[in-house]
Each structure stands twice: as C-alpha cells, then as structure tokens.
Amino acid sequence: MTDAPKYRSYSQFEEFLHNFYSLSQTARIHSDNHTLVLEGIEKFSESINSCMDSDSLTFKISNDQLYVGDEKLPYNRTTKNLFDNIIRYFDARVLEGVRLLEAVKQVSAKEILAFMRLLDMSGQQPEPLAWLKDGLATENILWVELIKKTERPQDEESYKSKAERRERARKDYTYTKASVEEVAQKIKEGKGEVGVRKTVRVVQDMVTNLIEDDEVYSAISTLRVFDDYTYTHSVNVAMLSMCIGRRINLSRRNLVNLGMCALFHDLGKIEIPNEVLHKKNKLDDRELQMIQEHSLNSSRLLLKLKASPDSKARILVPMFEHHLKYDLSGYPHADWKKPLTLFGKIISIADKYDTLTSSRAYRKSLLSPDRALGYMFDRAGKDYDPVLIKVFINIMGVYPVGTLLRLDNGELALVVSSPSRDFAKRPLVCILEKDDDGSYIKKEIINLDERDSETDSYIREITETYHPSDLGIQPVQHIFSG
C-alpha cells in the first residue's frame, strides 16, 4: 500500500529536462570544444546526479504528459514551451522516452556529447530509432536504453500502470469515504475522543499516489451519489484540494494536513438533521442558522479527534474559514478580519466546485463543470483567490474530466482526460451511445485535437456542454472502465 517515495520538487526535474534540451540544441549548433557545449554537458551531468537516486533515471512521454521516473510533471507557464519542445523532439525520433542507467554517472563528457549528437541526428533519418540504436552500438554507449514510441496511444505497460493507478484511486476513494463515515459515526455516538489513524493512513497513501498521478484523482472526484452526498462530497473536496496543493508544490506533510482538513471540513453537518440538510423548500431562520453554523461546528468537532494539538491547530482555522469568501463575506458571520489561510482558500474552491456540480434536493438545475469553472472564474478576487482559481482551472482544464459534450456531428462525448496543455480545450473523450434500456454505453476514445489531414481543420467541434447528471450519467462508470 505504501511505498513512501522520497518527495522531490518539480523544479529539480524541470531543470534536468531543461539541461537535456539545451544541450541537444547547443550541440547541434556548436563544435565539441565550444564553451557553451562544455558548460551544457557539465550542467546536464550535474542534474543527472541530483535526480538519479536509483539505478536508472527514466524520462518519457505518456499520453502527452512528461514523466520523470514515476512523477508526472505539470504544465505551467514556465514549463509549457520546454515540455512541448521535448515532446516534439521525441516524436520526431519515434521515441517515447529514454532511460539513463547508473553508469552514466561515470562516463566522460565526450561520451555524453556523442550520445546527444546521435540522438539529435536520428531526427533526420528515415528510420530514426533503428539508426540511433545502431549508432549507440557502434559508439559502445551502453548506459542508455531507448523506449520506443508505440502505435497505440498507450502501450501495454503504461496501460497497465494507468489501470493500476485507477485501481489504487478506487481503493483510496472507498477507504477514505469509509474512514470519514466511521469517524463521523463515532462522534455522533458521543464516543469521546475519536482516533483518526485510519484516516491519516489512507490520506498519506492518497498523497503518495497523487504525487504520481493527480489526474486520476480529479477524475474520480466526479463521483456523485445523491443519497450519500455528505461523505462523497467530503472525499471529492479532499481529492480536489490535494490536487491543488500538489500543483502548487505543497510539501508531502502539508498535503496530508490539507487532505485531513478537507476531508473533515463538513463534519459539523452531522449535527444538522437530514430533513434540514435535504429540505427542498425555504429554510426557516433556525434552520438557516444551523446551516450557517456548520463550519464553526466542524472546527469544534475537530477538537474531538484524537490527534496532536499541532495537527488540530493546523487544520482548525481552514475548516472554520471554508465558507468565508476571499473578501471575507460569507459565514460564519463573525468579526473575522484576517486574510484567509492558504488551506481555507483551497478548500473553499474545491468545496464550491463540487457543490456547484452536484445534485441537491433544493436545486432545479446543475451547472456543467465548464460553466461551474466559468462561474467561479467570474468571482475570482471577490469570492475566491484569483491566483488559486487559475491554478484550479489549469488542473481541471476548461472541459474538466466528467464534462458531457455534444459534438457537431451530434455525438455525445464524455471528457475522460484533460491534458494540461492549452487548458485542454480539445480533450480526450469517449463517445457515449444510448443503449436500448436508456443507459449509455462507452464507445471509442477519440482525441478532439485530431485534425483532418487534408483541410487541417479539427474533425470534431464541441457545440454544447452538459452536466452528466442531466442525462443520468455517472462519469466514473465510463472513465474507470475498460
């Protein structure tokens, strides 16, 4: 369950990729003894040493995403160009990736340069990969393994690994929800201090898995169970919050804190009768007060958890704040003049997004995920932190996973993957077809980025978006199947 990887900042990997790509370009232009080339080799070697902590270092492209080791590197403004360039560079060489073996640490600058030149020149060959392999053999370069690009979007290994990650996410979802329910139940029963080790453990595992692949967690957070809203909502908010936390490089420990905080953010709702929580009609003053006190009560109930004072102190304020807006309006209506904490701001975004895209007894229509994001974006700076909202949109893409699309050919499509590039304006979707019994079945997966080879225009366009619940579709059923 737990592999306890060492946490490493993205920047280290980014630097490695930057040094790799720079050297490839410098070596193309300059001679062997040029200062820039020599400096480039030195920097590349240094970054190999700092990134390689096992017997090899792999960097590869999978599903349009760059991975170093098992970690997916996020697209952002500063890395976008670099990543795009590397993807193109590898594409041109029919390479999915490169594995550097430990021996690379001992090789001379000359050997590194020889490899870089071969790699670069292979791009001009009719059979790049075969040519490169021959070249490496001739030069006796044994410290590099080439990972061939496969015809399918995902090769067997990455497919398996994706399936494994989905399976782990499914387990995490199940365990997390069960642990929150258990804690809430014990508190309801008034059992004194309630232990949280199960929850801590599952959140720690989730962090481990999320560091490897956060997309699967944003995807699984599309799960909606109307009758089980409180708990699924808590898990969804926790997962989305941790995705944001991961993206902004929170430490592992703080990701756990954030996850715990988000998981229990609505704990106070256990004191509200169900008939009030699910009331379709107007709430009376007393009922409204109960609703509005829940964030405050969550903070109070948190104190019943058996955790260190430090941990509790760490997550109390964000729980208290999660219905306070960026401009400090909202509730609890208290004399609160402090700017919201980072956790508070993150949780309020994740909470609102999940709420906006969830069916509630008192709401007649739902916002599709892209409209929910639009709604929140328009309130950035007033209701939400403007920078964090952008981070959130960067994670989700403009068509978040789970968005239902109507395509210009009349097909119905569900977003199954939302690559970070260009805000996923053209995501990966699966076509859904109505079955005889009225349910929808999953058909092929297509990339909306695909262009007509003759006209160079996109093959399919999006004409409309829906919330999947509008058509009774449970996105995870399709995203996590097959």
Place this chain on the structure above:
Amino acid sequence: MQKADTKKQQEISAATSLSDKELQGARQVINIFVLAWKNYGLYPEDHVNTKRSLENLVTAFNSFFTDHEDLRLIVEKDRLLCGPEIIYEVSPEAPSEDIITLLYRDGIKWIEFQEGLPLEEIAAFYKIAYKYRLFAEETEGDIVTALMDEELEYIDFKAVDIFWQDLMIMDFSQLPPPAPPPEEVADQEEKDQSRETEEPEGDGIVARSIADPSIGVAQLELSNLDYVTLQQMVQEEENWVITEDLVEALMIIIKSQTEQEKFEAVLGFISEEVVETIELEKFDLLALLFQSLHKLFSPKSPTVQDWQRSRIDRFFQEQSKPEVFQLICDKLLQLEIIEMDKLKALGQALIYLSPELIHFLLPVILQSRSHELQKMVSAVIVHLSRRDIGPLEKIAKKHGTEMGGKLLAILNRLQGDRVNRILFKMCDHPSDTVRGKAIKELVDRDPKYAQRLFSLIDDPSKEIRTSILAAIAKHKSGGLENLLLNYLKENSAQKDPAHILACYEALGRCGSDNSIPFLSKILLSRGWNSFMGSGKLIFREGAAIALALLDTPEAKDVLQKASKSRFKVIRKAFDGTKRLTVSGDNTND
C-alpha cells in the same frame, strides 16, 4: 539454514540469492537492533546506555554496508527475513512490545535500512516505535503513519492494508445513476434566497463556460507574478506555526458555544494549546489567548452566562499546574539572553494565572542574573499577589531568610495589612540590611508603626538601631516623643553615649515643646551630676541638638540661656549645635 516456506518467499528466493556472509552480517545487525530496542525501553531516551546502544547499532549498520548493499528485511508474524532466509524469530516469551511484533502489527511488510543511515534517523525510528508500542483502538496514528510523516531519508518501508481487509471496494459499474435535479421544487426563488450564504448560485443562474471565447487563454495562464505569489503563499504555509488566526478562531468558536459540554471541549483544546505555545515560546500568542479569554468572558460582558464565567475562572486555575509552571520557569531562565519582546509578552500572559505561580517565580528571580527578567518577574508577582497575598505569605514564612531583599522589593510594591504583617516579620530577618529596609518601609507606610518597632532601639545591631532612630526621626509624633523621653530618662547612663546622642537627635526631630523641660534640665542643670565626667557633656550636647532641631521659640530661649551660661561645659554643649547650622541640617528631613 532456515528457509521461509511460503510461496511468496519462494518467489523472493528465486529472485534473490544471498551469500552466507551477507546473511551472517544481517543476523549480527538484527541482534544489535533488537538489543538496542530493549535498551530503549529500559532507559530514558537521553540515558547513556540508550545512546551507546544506538551508536553500536549505527556502527553495526555501517559495518554491514561496507560489504553489502542496503538491508531490506521482510516482516512476518514473529519473524524477520532477509531474502528467503529467516534471520530472526521472536521468542515465545518475548513481550508484546517486541519490535518485530510491533512492525508486523501495524502492517509493515518490509523495512529497508539504507547505506548512510545516520544516528538521528535510527533514534527517530525507535522513538516512533516506542511512542506507538501500546495498542490503542482510538489513536491519532501508528508506526506507519508516523514514519510516513517523518519522511526518513535512509529508512524505507512498505505497509499493507490492515484496516480495510474486509471492506468491499466500490464497484463503479454498480453505482446508481446520479439523481437528476428534482422536477419540482416549491418556491424555487424564495428557497434559494433562504440558502443565500450557502448556495447562492443554486438555480436559474446564468454562468458562462470557462471555454467561452470571451475568456482569453492569457487570462487563465499563471503569470510570473502569480508564481511568485504562489511561492510566497506556500512558503508561509510551510513555515506555519500557531498564529493569531487560531486564537481568534478559537475565541469565535468558544463564544458561540452555549452548551456546557461543547464549551468544555473547546476549552480542553485551548488548554493543550497553552502548553504548545509555551513550548514554542510563542508568548505573544499565549498572552493573546489569555487576554482574549479574559476579555470575552469578563464580568462586564452582558451576554456571558454565569456558568461560562465561572468555567473560565476555573480554566485559569487549571492552567496553574506545577508542570505548566515548571515549563514556564524553565523557559524564563532560558530567556536570560534577553529577548525583550518575548519577555514582555510572557509577563502579560502570566498575570492571568493563579497566584500559586509565585512559588515558582520567586526562585527565578534568585537564579537569574538578568535585571530585565527580574524586573518582569517581580512585576508579575506583584500583580498576582494583589489578587492573593497567600502564596507570598507562605514563602515569607518558609523562605523569608533566603528570599530576603528580593521579597522585600516585592512587598514594598504591595499594600494591605497582610503585607504589613509580612514586613513586620521581615524585621526579624537575619540580615540587618533587610531588617533595616523593612523598618523603613513600614514606618513610611504608617509612622505609627515606629512605636511598635520602638523596642528595636536597643537592638544589638547598630545598623538596626540607626534604622529605627531614622524612622522615628521622620515624623512628629507625641507617642514616640514620650517613648524616647522615657528611654532617655531611664537608659542614658547605661548606654553607648553615641547612641544616646542619636536618640536626642531623634527626639529633636519627632518631639515637641513637651520635651523642653527635660531637655532644658539636661542642658542647663548645675547640680552634682554636672561633675560626673566627660560622658555627661555628650548628654548636654544631645539636649542642645534636640532643642535646636525642635526649633521652637521656647527651645530657642533655652539655647539662648545655654549660650550665655557662665559654665564652660554648658556653652560648649551649645557650641555643638552650630554644626547643625553649618550643615544646614535643621529640618526633620
């Protein structure tokens, strides 16, 4: 060699072949590992035996790493395996806190000690295992969660699900379709308004898609400034310690609790935070916490219920535990290298605690050499003693001797009969300096006290005699005048002439014309006693000085007569008064 018999181990066996040397090395390390654990349980963490056994263990690991790679151990019930070989078995007589049993209990499947393992990490590992050695149903964590949290660099491990083995993993294909929005919801508009603060965007809202062409990609991209902002936010969060926000949130939470049980829960947490803030030396927050609570539940606050107020009073009493006090005092002494802001903040916090704290604070004054610290602690003691002088009374009774001057400095800043009683006791202090100061303070408080202390005029210590006379001389007092007159009448012949002279001087300062007959007689008499030797000259001189200090017309008449006397001895006594004029000392001050 023993081999594991499980299928899993057979697989491992196939993959891993270990040399005898490696197994022998692993066994040696594990024996030391287990022994170190036993020592860890027997001795305190900082005990020399604990330290030594951990050092031995690190040496054993280093020796192992010289010839072999990282040491990965598979944890099974009651045994450890290295590759396919069993290298350690828990004895049936071993206690349940055996280290291998604990690792297995918490779900550790394998644990790996890596080359470079430092002493700090192995100590941290043992500390964690020791903390969670006892099984508890409701606990904050276990060995696995704590190891994950600690992120040890040279100790890796894998844990398995031990909590959820019977739980059915959610089958997404079996999920019910999500509920579509309800068809009919009465008074939709009105209802949404009622949830205004929760879901203002419930129904009928128009929201543009984030993909809308009116929103440019540039608006969504994170700018360089955004990255800097994010970095700052993250940095602040990573460096987070208890903040004012927490205190303020706690105040809002506790203020809203109208049920005793809930109120109690919040207060319980605040108590924990008190200790935490002291440990972290966040004295500004401690002060804020106490001040806020005090203010929030002040008797002046009309919304506060009686039970809340009395509970808060009790809260402050409860903080007055010896362990809390000791912690405070330890911190205080560490503040010798003065951090003025911290010191000031701590002072502001301590005044809310029980006066029992004084028992701990007074020794701090004695131990500390810092003037600023002494000043702050004294101020706190004064503040606390104003609420209850009891602790100070007890200290004065038990430790008045060693406390001496420090105690007196504090008493001087306090008022009341009970304080005065302590001051009277201080007049019996072994130190003459302390006694002298106590006398002065008492008489300053009330001149009448000089009469109670009059007997000290015959104290063996010259310093005390001087002190009491100085005290007597401070104020005009008929009572003291009579006492002094009687004293001089009865004792002049037996006492030290210099002392008697001082008594006359004191009489001159505290007396009145009532003394003139006596003084006139001593100064001007020519009877048989005028031939009693040189000692008598000093009495005449004393009387002359007393008259000069009285400085009344009647006194001046007598002195006039003395100046014109036919007797040299009388004139000479009068001449003694001239030095008063020369020095200008003719006032009571």
